[in-house]
Amino acid sequence: MRIGELARRTGVPHRMLRYYEEQGLIAPRRLDNGYREYDDHLVKRVQKIRGLLDSGIPTRIIGNILPCLGQEIVVTDPDPELRAMLLEQRTKMAERIAFLEANHDALTRYIAAMDGAGDAVNGPR
């Protein structure tokens, strides 16, 4: 498929798909006319990239761990620097999870308050 279809199927703007390519995250083949040709399996790959990006992980690190995603993680050369970066990213991720949970709880309480508010005056909805 070409970039337009991949963009539709992944929800990622074609502008970003070209950017991922610049960052070495995906490597589509080229047609004779120079158009990028993406294999079907790249759909999942792009979705994984998006997930990582949405988790706040920089493309530079994604490039290193992407090949392991969803597969048996077999590391032959344990890179201490990469390990340190992943440790840092995991910490940041934990912080964001905590932040989201706090807001999730806040919404839960607010919604509960909304559901109870009308009962006394206007009756249940």
Add this chain to the structure above:
DNA sequence: ATTCTAACA
């Protein structure tokens, strides 16, 4: 119509 590269905001 769709994609391509490059570049600017």
Add this chain to the structure above:
DNA sequence: TGTTAGCA
């Protein structure tokens, strides 16, 4: 990221 320009 969005958008624009000039091609193919």
